[in-house]
Amino acid sequence: xxxxxxxxxxxxxxxxxxxxxxxxxxxxxxxxPFSDEVSVDKLGSAIALKRGDQIxxxxxxxxxxxxxxxxxxxxxxxxxxxxxxxxxVGGTDVTILPGxxxxxxxxxxxxxxVGAKPPHLQEPGESGRPVQMDDLYVDTGRKKEELTDxxxxxxxxxxxxxxxxxxxxxxxxxxxxDRAGVAVLVETLRRLKERKHEWDxxxxxxxxxxxxxxxxxxxxxxxxxxxxxxxxxxxxDGPGMPERRVSPLGKGPAIGLGPxxxxxxxxxxxxxxxxxxxxxxxxxxxxxGGTDAYSxxxxxxxxxxxxxxxxxxxxxSTVETLKLDDVKRCAELLSIFISRLDSxxxxxxxxx
Numbered sequence: 287x288x289x290x291x292x293x294x295x296x297x298x299x300x301x302x303x304x305x306x307x308x309x310x311x312x313x314x315x316x317x318x319p320f321s322d323e324v325s326v327d328k329l330g331s332a333i334a335l336k337r338g339d340q341i342x343x344x345x346x347x348x349x350x351x352x353x354x355x356x357x358x359x360x361x362x363x364x365x366x367x368x369x370x371x372x373x374x375v376g377g378t379d380v381t382i383l384p385g386x387x388x389x390x391x392x393x394x395x396x397x398x399x400v401g402a403k404p405p406h407l408q409e410p411g412e413s414g415r416p417v418q419m420d421d422l423y424v425d426t427g428r429k430k431e432e433l434t435d436x437x438x439x440x441x442x443x444x445x446x447x448x449x450x451x452x453x454x455x456x457x458x459x460x461x462x463x464d465r466a467g468v469a470v471l472v473e474t475l476r477r478l479k480e481r482k483h484e485w486d487x488x489x490x491x492x493x494x495x496x497x498x499x500x501x502x503x504x505x506x507x508x509x510x511x512x513x514x515x516x517x518x519x520x521x522x523d524g525p526g527m528p529e530r531r532v533s534p535l536g537k538g539p540a541i542g543l544g545p546x547x548x549x550x551x552x553x554x555x556x557x558x559x560x561x562x563x564x565x566x567x568x569x570x571x572x573x574x575g576g577t578d579a580y581s582x583x584x585x586x587x588x589x590x591x592x593x594x595x596x597x598x599x600x601x602x603s604t605v606e607t608l609k610l611d612d613v614k615r616c617a618e619l620l621s622i623f624i625s626r627l628d629s630x631x632x633x634x635x636x637x638x
Contacts, residue, residue, distance in 0.1 A: 287316075289469065289473065289610055289613060289614060290451065290457060290610060292316065292469050292472060292473075293449075293457060293459070293462070293465065293466065293469050293610075293613075294449045294459070295312060295316065296309070296312060296313070296316070296465035296468055296469055297449055297459040297460060297461045297462060297465050298449065298459075299312045300356075300389065300391065300444045301354055301355050301356050301461065301465075302355065302356055302357070302358030302359075302375055302391070302442045302444055303355040303356070303357070303358065303375050303376050303493070303494050303495075303497045303498075304330075304355070304375070304442070304493075304494060304497070305330075305391060305442045306330040306331075306354045306355050306493045306494075309354050309355075309356075309465075309491075310326045310330055310331070310332040310354060310493075311326070313332040313354060313468055313471075313472075313491045314326065314332050314334075316472050317334045317471060317472045317475060317489060318334070319476075320334075320336065320472065320476045320478070320479055321334040321335060321475060322335055322336055322337050323335040327504070327508075329494065329500060329501055329504050330354070330493035330494070330501065331354065331490055331491060331493045331501040331505050332354060332490070332491040333488065333489075333490050333491075333505060334471070334475065334489040334490075335486060335487070335488055335489075336475050336478060336486070336487045336489070337486050337487075338483045338484045338486045338487065339482060339483065339484050340484045340485065340486075345485075345486050346484065346485040346486065346512045346627070346629075346632065347485060347486045347488060347510070347511045347512055348487055348488070348511060348512065348513045348515070348624055348627060349488045349490060349505070349506060349509055349511035349513070349514040349515070349582065349589075350470075350474065350487065350488070350489045350490065350514075350515050350517060350620065351490045351492050351501075351502050351505070351506075351514065351515070351516050351517065351578045351582060352467025352468045352470060352471050352490075352491055352492070352516070352517040352518065352578075353464045353467065353468075353491070353492045353493075353494075353495030353496070353501065353502075353518065353578055354464075354468060354491040354492060354493055354495075354501070355376075355492075355493055355495055355496050355497075355501075356444075356460065356461040356463070356496065357374070357375060357376035357377055357378045357445075357463075357602055358374075358375045358376065358378065358442055358443055358444055358445060359373065359374060359375060359378065359383075359388065359424075359442070359443035359444075359445065360372065360373050360374075360375050360440060360441070360442055360443065361390065361424075361437060361438075361439055361440060361441040361442075361443065362439060363439060364430055364433050364434060364437065364439070365423070365430070367429075367430065368425070368426065368427075368428045368429045368430045368432070368433055369423040369424070370390065370398070370424040370425075370426070370433070370437070370443075371420075371422075372400075372419065372422060372423070372424055372443060373419060374419065375442065375496070375497065376496030376497050376602075377496065378445075378602065379602050379603060380416075380417055380418065380419050381416065381417055382603050382604065383417075383422055383445070384400055384401070384402045384422065385399070385400065385401075386399070386400045386445055386446070386604065387399055387446040388424055388443050388445055388446055389443065389444045390426060390437060390441055390442075390443050391441055391442045391443065391444060392433075392437035392438070393435075393436050394436055396428065396433075396436065396437070397426065398424040398425055398426040398427075398443075399424070399425055400422055400423070400425075401422070401424075401425050402417065402421050402422050402423070424443060445460060445604055446460065446604070447459055447460035447604035447605065450605070452607070454609075455609050455610045455611055456607055456608070456609050456610075457607070457608065457609075458600075458605045458606065458607040458608075459605075459606060460603075460604045460605075461606070462519065462598055462606035462607070462608055463518070463519045463598060463601055463602065463606055464495070464517070464518050464519055466519060466596050466598070466608055466613055467518055467519065467596065469613060469617075470517050470596070470613060470616045470617045470620065471489040471490075471491060471517065472489075473613070473614070473617035474487075474617045474620045474621050474624070475487065477617060477618065477621035478621050478624060481621055481622075481624075481625040482625060483624050483625045483627065484627060484628060485512070485513075485624065485627045487624055488505075488509050490502070490505045490509075492505060492578055495577070495578055499578060499580070499581040500581075501578075502516070502578035502581035502582055503581045506581065506582045506585035506586075506589060507585050507586060510586060511582075511589055512589075512590075512632060513551065513590050513591075513592075513627065513632075513635070514579075514582040514583070514585075514589045514590070514591045514592075515551070515591065515592045515593070515594060515620065515623075516577050516579035516582060516591065516592070516593045516594075517593075517594055517595070517596075517616065517620070518579075518593065518595050518596075519595055519596050519597070519598035519601065519606075519608070520532075520533050520540050520569055520595035520596070520597055521533065521597070521598070521601060522534065522535045522597035522599040522601075522607070522608070523535060523599070524599050524600075532597070533567045533569055533595070533597040534567075534597060535597045535598075535599065535607075535608060535609045535612065536597075536609045536611060537565055537566075537567055537597070538559070538564060538566040538567060538611075538612055538615045538616075539567070539594050539595060539596060539597075539612055539615055539616040539619060540567040540568065540569035540595040540596075540597060541555045541556055541559070541566060541567070541568055541569065541592070541593070541594055542571050542579065542593030542594070542595065543568050543569065543570050543571065544570065544571035544572050544573070544574075545572065545574065546579060546580055546583050546591070547571070547579065547591060547592050547593055548590035548591060548635060550590070550631075550634050550635050551590060551591070551592035551635075552592055554623065554626075554631065555592060555594065555619060555623055556568065558619065558623055558626065559619050562618070562619075562622055564615050564618060564619050564622075565615060566619065567597075569593075571593070577593055577595075579591050579592070579593040590635045594616055594619065596608055596612050596613055596616055597612055
C-alpha cells in the first residue's frame, strides 16, 4: 500500500480520545503483516511487536510511540428542538467549528452540522466577540424524542473532513495529528523487514495522548523498554508563524533537543540522518510535555527517550497539512536507528 493510501485509511476512521477502538482496529490490520504479535490493550492502545535477532532471555527493547487519538467534541445536553450542546475533548479550536460537518457517535452514527446564531440576528456587540463553545450546537435534523433513544449526554462527536491531495506531495485531512505518526510506525516496521536488527521493537499507537498521555504511561510501564522514541507532529511553517518556533515542511523530520530527551539519542538520530543523507531538522524544545515523550521518559525508574516530529500546518483543524516526503524520511531514519542499536549504544546511554 502506498503511503498516501495508508494515511487516507488511517485518517478516515474515527478515534476521538477515549474512543479509539475503530482507529485501533485499522492500525492492527495495517501493521500486522510486518509484526510478530499484535494486540489492543485495556486502554485502547494498539501494540505491535517485531522481534530482533538477539538470543537469550535478557532481550533489549526499543519502544516507538505515536498517538492514535484525535481531538473532538462531547455532548453535554440534548435541548428542545433536538439541538445538541457540546464541549471539547482535547485542544479543539472553537473558532474552526461553526459550519463543520460532524458525526455523533451514539448507539448509531448520526451525521450533523455545527451551527451558531447568524450575524444578521446577533445583538449589538455580539458580532465582534470571539465565538464561544456555549454559542454552538449540533443539528442532526432529529427531534429530541428521537435523539434520546440514540444519544446520551457524554456521547462523543467526531469533526469530519475530506482527505485532500494538494500539489507537490502535500496532503491534508483531519487527524494527521497523529495518524501521520501511526503511519510512520507501519512504515518503520515495513522497512525493518529488509534490515537486520538485534533489539525487539514495540510499535505502539497510544490512546488518550490529547487529554492525558495515559496510553504511553501504561504501555511503557508494562513493556519496560530500554530506549523509547515518541513520534508526533510539530508546528510547520506558514504565513504569520514565528520562524524560530516552526519547522518548514519538506525539510525532513524534526529531531527533538531539550532536557527531557536523552542527549545521546538526539545525537545518534542526528548523526545517522547526516550519515545517510536524510534531510532533517533540529527542534529546540526546552519544556517537557506536549507529546508522549514525557510519559515515556518518566515511566518506572526512567527510560532514555527521544522525539522525532513531522512538520504540520494548521494543527488541530480539519485541514492539517503535511508533506509525504517528511513522513517517509521519518520512517527511514527510525528504521536505520533501530538497525544500529547494540550493547555499546546501551552503555553509552549511561554516560551523559
